[in-house]
Amino acid sequence: MRKLVVLLLLFGTIAHSQTQGFAKSSDGTPIFYRTFGSGKPILIINGGPGMNSNGFEALAKKLGEHNLTIIYDQRATGKSKLEKPSEKNISMDLMVDDIEQLRQKLGFDSWIVLGHSFGGMLASYYTSLHPEKVEKLILSSSGGIDLELLNHRDLVQKNLDKTYRDSLAYWDKKIRKGDTTYVTKLGRARALAPAYVVNPKFYAMLAKRLSQSDRALNTLVWLDMNRMHFDCSEKLKTFTKPVLILQGKRDIIPAELAERAHKVLQNSRVVLMENCSHYGWLDAENVYFSEIGNFLKP
Template sequence: MKKILLALLFILGSVLPQLALAQQKQFYFTTSDGVQLYVRIAGEGKPCLFIHGGPGSWPKYFYALGGDVVEQDLQMIYVDQRGCGRSGGSETDDYSLARMVQDFEELRQHLGYDKWLLMPHSFGGTMATEYAYQHPQRTQGLIYVNSTLNINNSLESYVNEGARFLQVPVAELRKPGEPVGQALGGVVQRLNEQGLMYKMMYRDKAMFDAMNAVMDTTLNWQFGSKVWNYEEYGQDFTAKTASINVPVLVIAGKYDYSIGPEHYKTFKFPKATYRVMDTGHCPYQEQPEQFRKYVSKFARKLD
């Protein structure tokens, strides 16, 4: 009997690591224009593409800080966008919205999925909306996590809330007629100088510090430095939401001042469920189990 138990333990010891590897893999995918994208797949269930924010960041901040709880219910596909993180850059400096969407679609075809879910976070909402607008037949559903669909609207919130935390009038931070984007740098600088930057995204500074610790500034930042050369990213994507007729889950944070705590109210999706959490910008980090419950319940209802 003891020998049988030892044999079983040996078999399990050999098989379990292989199962873990089967559920998690990483590789580079080369796009049609020759850009190498870093891809990581983890979890089991319906396939779901995570579209990270920034712009110019990488998806590790999500799965390393609690977002991996959704891997219990979904097969998550994490891709570092071109010019971001561990991925390569474009030799022709093509970081257009159309090219980003094409990257996602080429990856879907490569992986052999007929349809998949999209889970954008923050600035990723712009790209997810454009993908779903162009490829509705390939989009099983959308899970927006504290996403902006109108960057200028979110920047207005950022400047206004930044002034509130700094206890100064908005006019002190923004000149009359000045585009909101031009005022942003000054607001960020003053928030940093006074140790208040964390309040735009979190109520707990320790969580803000944990998020910053995950970031690696030595990695590729080409997209983040070039994205503002493309006017299409500044459009109001909420205008397109009325024609995106797939199931949508919108998760927002009551204290998310980087996006705007009421930004989600501008969305016009015909089939949307809204969940406002008692969090800031990163609900997966602040309340991971509640976050998972909302995502899991939504995913189970899909065909």
């Protein structure tokens, strides 16, 4: 009996094991990563741009119960240090190279890729350039396969009531005047949180996450996407592997972007989740994980 208990404890530890390390990009940038669980490899690309992967640890652990999940800090975020981020070392092509170097470091011939928000845009671009390396693709509240999102700039405002809109305007004004203190960043994030998640119990957690965004880095990435006229649609037309597109019906990302991707991706399926905004695993946990679980079945 004692042996059985020890074995159960051992296997429980293995099932939820975590490893971490660094891959090195082609330009020498260290890319910090963490893995959870065991099984089929799933790369999770977080949103932003300009955020580390810490906010995706819970998602990685949940999906890591039956798979091997990988999260990583995108260049110039978290532990993936970059001394002086600039237009020379922040680009979508370099970020795709980071992913490829990570795949090679971990020794996978191919993997499943899940991209959330901006991470969905990066996942789409990676897939368009390395389709043979992607077994399945999950687009979670993705920013889209092109720059159509820029034509919907007022979506956050539409998801906020007047009280939160006024609060956001107040904090934005302080930031424009040069106030970049943590208190101001957190105040702005607290005003934004209700646009991103429906359930109020997640407001505080999400506000803390949003307050950590690097706005200068965010700007550099968007400048590059504008420079390159970001559009994956032509190359993705020939991608025939399974694609799951998940989005909230109250998302800050318009549903038409999901439909736009669906029309391009031949073997795709769209799921619009009820009472759900931008974070499906928070607002619609059961539906979100059930859809992904079914999608991952052989």
